[in-house]
Amino acid sequence: MTYPLVDWVSIQALLWLLGLSTLIVLGLKIWRWLRQQRVQQRSVVDRVNYLLPQTQCGQCGYPGCLPYAREICRGESINKCPPGGTETIVRLAKLLNRAPSPLNPAHGEFKSFAVAAIREAECVGCTKCIQACPIDAIIGGSKLMHTVIEKECSGCDLCVEPCPVDCIDMLAISSPATFEWTLPSTVIGAYSKLDSAL
């Protein structure tokens, strides 16, 4: 029996070999990829903390954002952060796969960003606001005038309450008048959709 150099079966065998080796290479790649997927995972507390606004205002009832993030991971509800507003709740809900719920009014309501400003003439230099500020953004000495470093202020509101002469105001920051593109009007953004759903 003579064997032809190229016949149907040899072509088929070649193609099979090609196909199989491709499959093996692909399989290896997928395996490597899957392994890599496993490695990088940040801790959940970190990721929750990342989503919180870091104003450190304590309106949630915890001393700072990180403690609240820890409690969220232990099952605390996610709707206690007024400065974060709906957007933060939605993001948290997505991250933790929980149902979003409206902001808990017991903890305050969402306000647009404002920074504290001391009416300096009225300041009596009691240092109470300095002690209240969670991020050391107020400078001044005992019996001397105090002032808020506007650039550093997180707008947490915590200094307003302790001031004995009520000389601290929260002022909305005027943003520079730049042109902003809006999403074309036919669209309802996800958050507004959620707002109406809530």
Added chain:
Amino acid sequence: MTIALTSSPMQHGQLETNRLMLLVIAACLPGVGIGTWFFGYGIIINITLAVLAAMVLEAMLLTLRKRDLKFYLSDNSALVTAVLFGIAMPPGSPWWLVLAGIAFAIVIGKHAYGGLGQNAFNPAMCGYLFLLLSFPLQMTSWHIPSDAIVDAANFSPLGWQGLRQSMLLSFPFLAADAATVQATIDGLAMATPLIESKMAAQNALLTARDTDLPLFARSSDTGWEMVNIGYLLGGLLLLYKRIISWHIPVSIIGTVTLLSLLMYAPGSTSIVGTTYLHLFGSATMIGAFFIATDPVSAATSNLGRIVYGIIIGVSIYTIRVWGSYVDSIAIAVLFGNFCAPLLDHYLRPRVYGHQRAPLLGEKRRTG
């Protein structure tokens, strides 16, 4: 302070969605024409029925969903769904079957997902598969006027008699008495465009080649090849007009070709079929050019499209050769649709200025 301002670009291309849909329909015409030439008016009756029903249903649903009727109807997408569905249906199917199928396609396959652009699956194939699962008997028998077979030499399916018999098949209630209908229906039951009863189709083709029939002979045996060539031409038109990209059809046809080359053992009695049979003996061409390329439910990146085509091609072949389902294209396309979002997510092209696509390699570095 924001002012409603149009963003650049201010100039736009000419091709619009509604025109694009019409072009798809136009590209179907050669195939439909050839089909009619060989098999009679069944396809045209199907298409007409489906189109009418689809338009009414679409209008109803749009009203229900409180959409602007004129605006959404004019995108012609329901039209395309209806035409493809009509083509896929066995000619001579009773009217209620067609209506049930197109209703499923439009209501569940399309609008339940949120309308055009949101449907994860090809609506026409949804409707078709729904019928296939619910009415297997009706769907696997393909009626053409009995005289076309019995008296092929003298009977023209295009003539008055052909039309009459086709109408009788679709609308049995038109007949004066049940016997007439029965006589017509008994005519023939065989594979539909999307259903390849393996043996039947193979035998038909083998006979066709062995007996060396003239090319345009009105025989349902050779009709298949010509119909497929018709759709191939239509598909090439779509490619030429750049309405579809070559990736999906080429990878489907390539996969089917390769697999059938690999598997076919000449001389053996196995039923896997030759490459020729797989390409032209069934609905491969319409599947590859018209159904799998439905943009909404297909993968969108070029690499994704190729893999999508391969998945469909492999499924077609597998189902045909080893599957217990007689149908392949519809299921294969739906299977591809399942994978499309995943493909879109993982098979992205390498963006300009980036080292490499995130193709199953390292996790993308965002920076």
Added chain:
Amino acid sequence: MNQLQHSRKIARKLRAHRIFGGIKPLALKARSLRSRIMPTPIPEMLILPLLQHQGSPAAPIVNVGDQVLKYQLLAAAEGPLSVPVHAPTSGEIAAITDAPVPGHGKQSQRCILLRADGVDNAIGLLLLPDHRALSHWQLLERVNAAGICGLGGAGFPTAEKLRSSIERGIELLIINGAECEPYISADEALIRERAAAVVSGAEILQSICLADRCVIAIEQDKHDALKQLRHSLESSSVELLELPTKYPIGGEKQIIQAVTGLEVPHDALPMDIGVLVQNAGTAYAVHDAITEGKPCISRITTLTGTPLQTPKNFEALIGTPVSFMFELCGIEESRHTGSIMGGSLMGLELVRTDVPLIKTSNCLIAKSRAEFPEAKPEQACIRCGFCATACPARLLPQQLYAYSRNQNLEQLEQLNLADCIECGACDYVCPSHIPLVQYYRASKQAISSRDQQRQLSAHWQRRFQFHQYRLKKEADGLQEEERAHRIAPEAAHQARGFSRDKARQEIAAAVERVATRRRNTIASSRESD
């Protein structure tokens, strides 16, 4: 990858390459190319914004009421990313005030208003027929003083770009003559009529940035311009490269890809791969600035659009109001429905026509309803993928669109929205009339404001951590202090080299010495007794 490898790569690869994606919009250049470039008459009032480029505004050095001459410096550069402004004609400074300028939305900026006296008296210019007489730093200084910024539309200060390129080291200078926007013909007209000057500008630029090679890249369908260029290039080392006609091949990243086949890495600049791109118009302005000493006071601008009776290219004075330019072309107000500054694909819509023409305005289009019909309503995305095929950055516009709709910023970043050059190719081909670019612009802004917020958050977090650390340290500090008191003397002694044992020995020794002495004293006294 180091410079050397790059240079080899560039040298090997210099030919017309394919760019990703791209579209072929109907070109409408012929309209404005029928006549030759015409200088504009001097308008009554010129509006000269202090910021016509990317960067920081110039500082005025003249006062209201001053009489100035043509070419005189009106505002000097302040800081590295600033460009001086010169007087386009002679006249009186009418005001230095906020006036509307072209930009997105209704934006006003500080401008110098110059009332022309019509005499057009000029100050003397310093001619320099041969640029080789000066060193490249001196040339650069002259470019800087001439107030040139990228005239192709981006408006980056040219001198600054050249300076940082010199520092990085440049292999290849590309003079971008590819003008892919379908309406603009300014560069084509310029090259057609003043090819020699453009070539000379290219040579000057090459000798400034010390590039090994210089290529003028131009589309192959600009026949007249090509002919002139070939002619002017006969005795020059500058090379010519013909590119296919495709939008947006004239984009900086795209032309680099088209000429060298290399891509600019997403986190780097062209100069990082040894390439510098300058617009042909900029080259011409550089030629004027160096050899004739003229500062940048005019530019070639295309005026086109169906409402204009005589569309053509103008050599227009910077600061000329747009409405004045339109009138020069005989505008039919009844058909005029709006105006675009820049091309039809990347230009910006003008809400008013009393804004001035600035250094970056390469084209003014008068819109008519027939040519620019109102935007059709957005239909559903059918995922046809036309947009992905057209995208020169090889993004997936339809996915970007889907994620922009629900503002999924993380996914948008994953899909590299930042690499979108806003060319509008996707928008052009979209059969469903989706204003894709607007979605991307809105999303980009959302991302950047979120990033700002994140930076703030991180900052506050650090400060809070420090605050807590400080409190803790202060609380610890009190106890610490007490302990510190107890151990302090010993530590102080140790610091001076004392040790208890040594001290004891010394004390013992001293006691011993004293005792001995006493014994001796007693003994001696006894003896004396």
